[in-house]
Structures are given as C-alpha cells and as structure tokens.
Amino acid sequence: MTEDKKKAAAKKSTAAKKPTAAKAQSSGQLEGTRSGGAEHLVLETTKGNIVIKFRPDLAPNHVAHIKRLAEEGFYNGIVFHRVIDGFMAQTGCPHGTGTGGSKYPNLKQEFNAEPHVRGTASMARSSNPDSANSQFFICFDDARFLDRQYTVWGQVVEGMENVDKIKRGEPVRDPDSIIKATVEAR
Numbered sequence: 001m002t003e004d005k006k007k008a009a010a011k012k013s014t015a016a017k018k019p020t021a022a023k024a025q026s027s028g029q030l031e032g033t034r035s036g037g038a039e040h041l042v043l044e045t046t047k048g049n050i051v052i053k054f055r056p057d058l059a060p061n062h063v064a065h066i067k068r069l070a071e072e073g074f075y076n077g078i079v080f081h082r083v084i085d086g087f088m089a090q091t092g093c094p095h096g097t098g099t100g101g102s103k104y105p106n107l108k109q110e111f112n113a114e115p116h117v118r119g120t121a122s123m124a125r126s127s128n129p130d131s132a133n134s135q136f137f138i139c140f141d142d143a144r145f146l147d148r149q150y151t152v153w154g155q156v157v158e159g160m161e162n163v164d165k166i167k168r169g170e171p172v173r174d175p176d177s178i179i180k181a182t183v184e185a186r
Contacts (some may be wrong), residue, residue, distance in 0.1 A: 037185040046176040048162035052154040059110035059153040075181035089166045092135035101133030114152040116143040121154035
C-alpha cells in the first residue's frame with residue numbers, strides 16, 4: 001500500500017468511528033458541547049466542584065474580568081466570607097472580609113433582566129452601582145429583589161449541591177474556600 005493510500009485509509013477509519021452530531025446528541029455524547037463549547041468557571045472548593053456557565057451575552061465585561069482573574073490565579077485560596085442561609089454565598093475578597101478587590105479598576109455595572117434565582121452567579125458591590133470588582137455571590141434560592149440592581153454574569157450548571165454545603169456565617173468561622181478556579185470550555 002502506498003503512503004497516500006495508507007493516509008486515506010487511516011483518515012476514513014477515524015471518520016467512521018466518529019458519531020454524527022445527531023447520533024452523538026441523542027446518545028448524550030455531545031452533552032458538554034451542546035452550547036457550542038461554552039466557557040465555564042470551574043471552582044474546586046473544599047465542598048466539591050462548582051461549575052458556572054459564563055453568560056457573556058448578559059455581562060461581557062464582567063465575564064471577561066472574572067475569566068482574567070481566574071486565569072491569573074486570583075481566586076485560588078479565597079474564602080466564602082459571607083454566607084447567609086436561604087440567600088447566598090459570597091466570595092472573591094482577597095482579605096476574606098468583604099472589604100477587598102483585585103488590582104484592577106472597578107467595573108461599570110451591566111445590570112440585565114436575568115432573574116436572581118437558585119444558582120445565579122452575580123457580582124457583589126457597594127452602594128455605588130459601578131463598584132463591582134472581584135467579589136461575587138451564588139444564590140441559594142430565588143432573590144428577585146436583587147433583579148436589575150446587581151450584575152448577573154453566570155449560572156451554576158453543576159455542583160449546586162456543593163454550594164448548599166458551604167458553611168454559613170457572617171462572618172463565617174473557619175470558612176470554606178475556593179481551592180482552585182479555572183476557565184474551561186465544555
């Protein structure tokens with residue numbers, strides 16, 4: 001067999017092993033790519049993994065900022081410093097007190113119509129709408145009173161049971177933390 005024929009046969013063999021998109025989708029093989037390989041924030045925490053799907057369609061600047069911080073390792077070792085039962089778990093403060101942010105400037109608000117419901121990831125801020133920086137929270141339950149006043153930038157798609165396990169407190173004694181934050185296409 002010539003070299004060209006070997007390459008063609010190998011290519012054909014490989015193509016035959018790949019399922020069609022329709023077959024793969026119906027068998028669940030495309031589960032992670034149905035959204036076109038959407039990017040996610042993966043938080044490895046002391047309670048287990050939490051996967052948040054980024055929503056750049058809602059808040060492109062906030063998503064870009066969080067991705068940058070995660071890729072720089074900013075969130076690694078950061079604690080959940082404010083965790084209120086039935087409301088939310090807040091993290092992202094380098095001091096662990098809710099008083100700090102990253103070395104980058106604060107973000108202009110990108111309030112949107114996305115509701116604050118169970119699993120929503122949204123930016124924390126002061127009374128100034130343009131003061132969000134690195135801190136964010138994940139809603140335990142619906143918190144619709146926050147709608148259009150805080151920037152929603154993502155939604156938990158895996159690991160909400162781990163969010164539910166995060167130790168409560170304000171401040172939290174011996175808080176749970178983010179071991180490592182990564183950005184992944186899924």
